Amino acid sequence: xxxxxxxxxxxxxxxxxxxxxxxxxxxxxxxxxxxxxxxxxxxxxxxxxxxxxxxxxxxxxxxxxxxxxxxxxxxxxxxxxxxxxxxxxxxxxxxxxxxxxxxxxxxxxxxxxxxxxxxxxxxxxxxxxxxxxxxxxxxxxxxxxxxxxxxxxxxxxxxxxxxxxxxxxxxxxxxxxxxxxxxxxxxxxxxxxxxxxxxxxxxxxxxxxxxxxxxxxxxxxxxxxxxxxxxxxxxxxxxxxxxxxxxxxxxxxxxxxxxxxxxxxxxxxxxxxxxxxxxxxxxxxxxxxxxxxxxxxxxxxxxxxxxxxxxxxxxxxxxxxxxxxxxxxxxxxxxxxxxxxxxxxxxxxxxxxxxxxxxxxxxxxxxxxxxxxxxxxxxxxxxx
Amino acid sequence: xxxxxxxxxxxxxxxxxxxxxxxxxxxxxxxxxxxxxxxxxxxxxxxxxxxxxxxxxxxxxxxxxxxxxxxxxxxxxxxxxxxxxxxxxxxxxxxxxxxxxxxxxxxxxxxxxxxxxxxxxxxxxxxxxxxxxxxxxxxxxxxxxxxxxxxxxxxxxxxxxxxxxxxxxxxxxxxxxxxxxxxxxxxxxxxxxxxxxxxxxxxxxxxxxxxxxxxxxxxxxxxxxxxxxxxxxxxxxxxxxxxxxxxxxxxxxxxxxxxxxxxxxxxxxxxxxxxxxxxxxxxxxxxxxxxxxxxxxx
Numbered sequence: 001x002x003x004x005x006x007x008x009x010x011x012x013x014x015x016x017x018x019x020x021x022x023x024x025x026x027x028x029x030x031x032x033x034x035x036x037x038x039x040x041x042x043x044x045x046x047x048x049x050x051x052x053x054x055x056x057x058x059x060x061x062x063x064x065x066x067x068x069x070x071x072x073x074x075x076x077x078x079x080x081x082x083x084x085x086x087x088x089x090x091x092x093x094x095x096x097x098x099x100x101x102x103x104x105x106x107x108x109x110x111x112x113x114x115x116x117x118x119x120x121x122x123x124x125x126x127x128x129x130x131x132x133x134x135x136x137x138x139x140x141x142x143x144x145x146x147x148x149x150x151x152x153x154x155x156x157x158x159x160x161x162x163x164x165x166x167x168x169x170x171x172x173x174x175x176x177x178x179x180x181x182x183x184x185x186x187x188x189x190x191x192x193x194x195x196x197x198x199x200x201x202x203x204x205x206x207x208x209x210x211x212x213x214x215x216x217x218x219x220x221x222x223x224x225x226x227x228x229x230x231x232x233x234x235x236x237x238x239x240x241x242x243x244x245x246x247x248x249x250x251x252x253x254x255x256x257x258x259x260x261x262x263x264x265x266x267x268x269x270x271x272x273x274x275x276x277x278x279x280x281x282x283x284x285x286x287x288x289x290x291x292x293x294x295x296x297x298x299x300x301x302x303x304x305x306x307x308x309x310x311x312x313x314x315x316x317x318x319x320x321x322x323x324x325x326x327x328x329x330x331x332x333x334x335x336x337x338x339x340x341x342x343x344x345x346x347x348x349x350x351x352x353x354x355x356x357x358x359x360x361x362x363x364x365x366x367x368x369x370x371x372x373x374x375x376x377x378x379x380x381x382x383x384x
Numbered sequence: 385x386x387x388x389x390x391x392x393x394x395x396x397x398x399x400x401x402x403x404x405x406x407x408x409x410x411x412x413x414x415x416x417x418x419x420x421x422x423x424x425x426x427x428x429x430x431x432x433x434x435x436x437x438x439x440x441x442x443x444x445x446x447x448x449x450x451x452x453x454x455x456x457x458x459x460x461x462x463x464x465x466x467x468x469x470x471x472x473x474x475x476x477x478x479x480x481x482x483x484x485x486x487x488x489x490x491x492x493x494x495x496x497x498x499x500x501x502x503x504x505x506x507x508x509x510x511x512x513x514x515x516x517x518x519x520x521x522x523x524x525x526x527x528x529x530x531x532x533x534x535x536x537x538x539x540x541x542x543x544x545x546x547x548x549x550x551x552x553x554x555x556x557x558x559x560x561x562x563x564x565x566x567x568x569x570x571x572x573x574x575x576x577x578x579x580x581x582x583x584x585x586x587x588x589x590x591x592x593x594x595x596x597x598x599x600x601x602x603x604x605x606x607x608x609x610x611x612x613x614x615x616x617x618x619x620x621x622x623x624x625x626x627x628x629x630x631x632x633x634x635x636x637x638x639x640x641x642x643x644x645x646x647x648x649x650x651x652x653x654x655x656x657x658x659x660x661x662x663x664x665x666x667x668x669x670x671x672x673x674x675x676x677x678x679x680x681x682x
Contacts, residue, residue, distance in 0.1 A: 021466045024459060050462035055492030062455030069446055070463035092448050198421045198444040200471045205439035207447035214436055
């Protein structure tokens with residue numbers, strides 16, 4: 001049913017429909033509206049799950065780890081400092097191959113303290129073994145939760161996942177969202193069947209340490225699962241499209257890329273602004289397109305290469321910075337296009353919630369076409 | 385009921401000879417039985433029992449990190465409750481994982497009232513990393529980060545009173561025990577597991593390697609800790625002390641002199657003042673818990 005609801009509430013609806021058995025979360029801006037709504041759902045009996053009000057994000061993910069290992073479908077949500085506090089647990093969850101879903105309401109990291117949006121938090125966990133999905137709008141944010149559960153819990157994958165959506169820009173924005181019915185989701189997403197679980201009837205040891213003889217093989221197997229997940233995501237996304245009419249069969253989305261000479265690459269809500277800006281530029285005769293990266297882990301290297309191969313110039317907009325190097329997405333796009341003669345430029349944009357407007361996108365396209373890039377875009381020179 | 389014949393910790397694990405906490409684990413499992421899920425913090429217990437692909441545990445067992453065992457246990461308990469399952473959740477951690485790095489997770493789990501039992505095997509220092517001091521290290525013990533030296537008698541602080549902190553959380557059952565009194569220890573663990581809500585048992589577990597004594601002395605030293613009044617075995621129900629192991633007290637130096645960690649108090653010169661301070665800790669325990677058995681004059 002089509003409803004006009006806040007992004008956080010759309011996510012809460014997606015969680016409710018996914019029937020998690022255990023939720024453990026700690027409040028942090030701008031994730032709070034998700035966990036508040038879930039608490040209301042539990043209080044009203046609309047969501048039949050255990051809701052653990054932990055004392056920290058560290059315990060939130062630790063409790064999810066235990067609950068998942070004991071055989072329940074679990075859920076958490078966090079952002080920014082909370083995710084940073086979970087750092088150690090994040091690597092541990094992936095290493096133990098526990099399919100835990102966490103929504104990330106993307107927010108910048110301190111210092112300086114900022115509650116506003118960029119994507120530094122989840123990108124900083126790129127090496128942890130979690131699948132990472134980025135949503136452009138609230139419908140996509142909602143849909144990606146169902147797809148993520150399907151993919152993670154597949155016994156060929158067994159990895160945790162972040163569904164990332166931009167803090168405030170999406171979390172606190174009301175948009176029309178098509179909310180599936182419980183029957184529809186029950187058809188799409190079967191009940192969780194753990195591959196292994198803590199069980200007195202079948203005692204197993206979980207989380208043993210590995211000597212140098214075994215450690216590398218464990219890491220290799222996680223990476224193999226990541227690689228396998230590309231096909232599983234494609235299939236889950238295609239079947240979602242067949243049932244709900246919104247297709248997610250590709251790990252990327254192309255917008256007006258068919259004859260584009262200049263391609264913009266980005267992730268998350270800024271893609272909506274970029275699409276509008278491209279429409280305006282197209283009207284003026286510029287051949288510009290967008291490559292939206294929906295799945296950052298696994299990184300869709302083949303799709304990126306295929307999509308950008310006909311462009312002559314690529315402008316990557318990164319809402320993060322690997323300090324001392326460049327934006328994380330830009331680096332990977334350059335890796336994907338290694339050996340080509342395409343000019344690739346990276347632009348650090350929107351850190352700490354700075355707005356990115358249509359005219360900024362047009363300005364970045366102009367800079368790229370002039371050969372100026374690999375810079376922080378839109379700095380206030382007067383305060384430097 | 386404690387099943388004396390049941391063995392749920394397989395032999396062949398890699399604990400040191402005379403390891404107090406290997407005894408603690410074996411005895412604990414006799415008390416909790418098979419219908420249990422064990423959560424282990426990083427530490428000696430985890431390392432000696434589970435080098436992949438071998439395990440000594442015949443019950444379901446999970447290790448995640450050093451400081452999050454109580455958080456993991458909280459999630460398991462909620463998960464089992466939601467699934468309508470019967471297993472008990474028993475969390476085990478050393479004194480470093482319990483007194484220091486994991487105390488926030490433990491505090492949260494106890495405040496929330498999960499139906500869990502937390503057992504601290506207390507060997508009074510970070511043994512797994514090479515005998516560094518913790519919040520459980522006793523006064524004047526020499527460790528690798530609190531070494532006795534020309535200007536130091538070792539650890540400068542007394543042991544943290546963690547049972548009191550756990551009782552202050554409203555825990556329905558808090559107890560201290562030692563592997564030197566196995567039946568008492570097993571009964572307390574059995575009672576903790578049978579009590580609904582978050583319960584805490586702290587088990588004195590002498591460490592031959594870290595404390596410096598011969599591996600056949602573990603039980604003797606465990607008993608001396610109680611007999612000297614430096615370790616008190618008691619039970620607290622709903623915050624009130626209900627039972628205390630009374631003793632005919634021995635001077636603390638009979639306990640101290642058995643261990644290399646206190647050797648600097650006796651050699652090269654006897655440190656009367658320091659020994660007197662440690663005796664005063666034991667005397668305070670004796671007064672607080674009415675430890676002394678009054679001997680009848682003949």
